[in-house]
Amino acid sequence: xxxxxxxxxxxxxxxxxxxxxxxxxxxxxxxxxxxxxxxxxxxxxxxxxxxxxxxxxxxxxxxxxxxxxxxxxxxxxxxxxxxxxxxxxxxxxxxxxxxxxxxxxxxxxxxxxxxxxxxxxxxxxxxxxxxxxxxxxxxxxxxxxxxxxxxxxxxxxxxxxxxxxxxxxxxxxxxxxxxxxxxxxxxxxxxxxxxxxxxxxxxxxxxxxxxxxxxxxxxx
Numbered sequence: 001x002x003x004x005x006x007x008x009x010x011x012x013x014x015x016x017x018x019x020x021x022x023x024x025x026x027x028x029x030x031x032x033x034x035x036x037x038x039x040x041x042x043x044x045x046x047x048x049x050x051x052x053x054x055x056x057x058x059x060x061x062x063x064x065x066x067x068x069x070x071x072x073x074x075x076x077x078x079x080x081x082x083x084x085x086x087x088x089x090x091x092x093x094x095x096x097x098x099x100x101x102x103x104x105x106x107x108x109x110x111x112x113x114x115x116x117x118x119x120x121x122x123x124x125x126x127x128x129x130x131x132x133x134x135x136x137x138x139x140x141x142x143x144x145x146x147x148x149x150x151x152x153x154x155x156x157x158x159x160x161x162x163x164x165x166x167x168x169x170x171x172x173x174x175x176x177x178x179x180x181x182x183x184x185x186x187x188x189x190x191x192x193x194x195x196x197x198x199x200x201x202x203x204x205x206x207x208x209x210x211x212x213x214x215x216x217x218x219x220x
Contacts, residue, residue, distance in 0.1 A: 001035045001036075001037065001059055001060060001061040001062060002026075002029060002033070002035065002036040002037070002061055002062070002063050002064075002065075002195055003036075003037050003038075003039065003055060003056065003059055003061035003063070003064045003065075004022040004025055004026050004029075004036065004037070004038045004039070004064075004065050004066075004067065004191065004195075005022060005038070005039045005040070005041050005052060005055075005064075005065075005066045005067060005145075006018035006019030006020070006021065006022035006023070006038070006039075006040055006041070006067045006068075007019060007040070007041050007042075007043050007048075007067075007068055007069065007141070007142075008040055008041070008042055008043055008093065009043075010043035010092070010093055010141075011090060016043075016069055017069055017166055017167075017168065017169045017184060017187065018067040018068050018069045018166055019040050019067075020169075020184050021067060021166055021184050021187035021188045021191060022038055022065075022067045022188075022191065023038050024184055024185065024187075024188030025067075025187075025188040025189075025191035025192045025195070026038040027188075028188055028189065028192045029192050029195055029196075037055070037059055037061070039051070039052070039055050041066075041145060042093060042094075043092055043093045043141050044092045044093050044094045044096065044141065045086055045088070045092050045094075045096045045098055045141055045144055046096075046144075047094070048141055048144065048145050048148075049103075049144060049145055049148030049149075052066070052145060052148065052149060052152075053148065053149075053152045056149075056152060056153075056156075056159075061159065062158070062159055062160065063115075063159070063160045063161070063195055063198045063199065064149060064153075064159065064160070064161035064162075065115070065161070065162065065163075065164055065191060065194055065195055065198075066142075066145055066146060066149060066161075066162070066163045066164070067163075067164050067165075067166060067191060068137075068141075068142035068145070068163065068164075068165050068166070069142075069165065069166060069167075069168070070134075070138070070142075070165035070166070070167060071167060071168045072167075073134075073165060073167045074130065074167050074182070075130040075131050075132045075167065076124060076129060076130065076131040076132070076164060076165070076166060076167075076182075076187065076190045077131075077132055077133075077134035077164065077165035077166075078113075078115070078117045078120055078121060078131065078132070078133050078134060078162075078164055078194070079113060079134050079136075079137040079146060079162060079163040079164065079165060080112060080113060080117060080133055080134065080135055081110050081111070081112050081113070081135065081136070081137070082103075082110060082111050082113075082137055082143055082146035082147035082149075082150050082163065083109065083110045083136075083137075083139070083143060083147065084102050084103050084104060084107045084108060084109055084110065084147055085100065085101070085102065085103065085139050085143070086098040086099075086100075086101045086102070086103055086139060086143075086144055087099055087100055087101075087139035088139070088140055089140070090140075092140075092141055103143075103144050103147040103148060103151075104147065104148070104151050107147075107151055108151075110147075111147060111150035111151065112150075113146075113150070113161070113162030113163065114150070114153065114159070114160045114161055114162060115160055115161065115162035115194065115198050116160075116197055116198055116201040116205055117133050117162075117205070118133070118205040118206050118207075119197050119201045119205055119206055120193065120194045120197040120198070120201075121133055122206055123193050123196075123197050124190055124193050124194075127189065127190075127193055129186060129189065129190045129193070130182070131190065133211075134165065135211075137163055137165070142163065142165065145163070146162070146163035149161050149162075149163070150162075160198045164190070164191060164194060166182070166187045166190075167182050168182075169182065169183060169184050169187070170182060170183050
């Protein structure tokens with residue numbers, strides 16, 4: 001069983017490409033494996049993590065890929081680490097705006113993804129998809145969900161899980177009139193590649209440089 005998640009619209013937008021791309025990816029994956037569930041998460045601190053954990057306990061997936069929007073980026077971002085910190089710069093959809101609060105009280109400072117990021121990055125590059133390993137998932141609801149998932153999976157060591165950020169779609173204008181060139185179809189294929197790689201990668205990760213300098217993300 002594969003579980004994909006995306007978010008409802010937030011910040012005044014009518015749509016959220018993370019949800020649209022997750023649904024398209026689920027269709028691609030069902031074509032050759034069938035057992036794929038897709039879940040739309042509320043963009044609300046606390047509630048989003050609760051809804052996700054309930055679905056994980058109910059469905060017992062072996063691979064979980066949560067997807068969120070990072071509109072300022074131009075690549076698929078494979079998130080390496082989730083931190084135990086909620087620090088919102090804008091309210092969530094319920095009006096919450098936590099500042100310097102723990103995602104899980106008393107939890108570890110951070111969790112690493114259990115998805116094979118370097119192997120996925122290699123496969124995405126082979127497929128011609130712009131991608132990078134990201135060293136920060138931010139401190140908004142995306143990171144909150146990522147951290148909550150990894151904390152929850154500590155009791156399920158056989159399950160692989162993690163988070164992927166997608167940029168704005170090519171149909172959505174961002175600040176200053178600049179548009180990205182990534183289509184929803186490309187995003188969906190990228191998510192599918194991550195899932196397929198996770199299914200077939202059990203050995204050590206390839207030694208592939210994908211770090212970041214302090215003033216830029218890797219690959220830029």
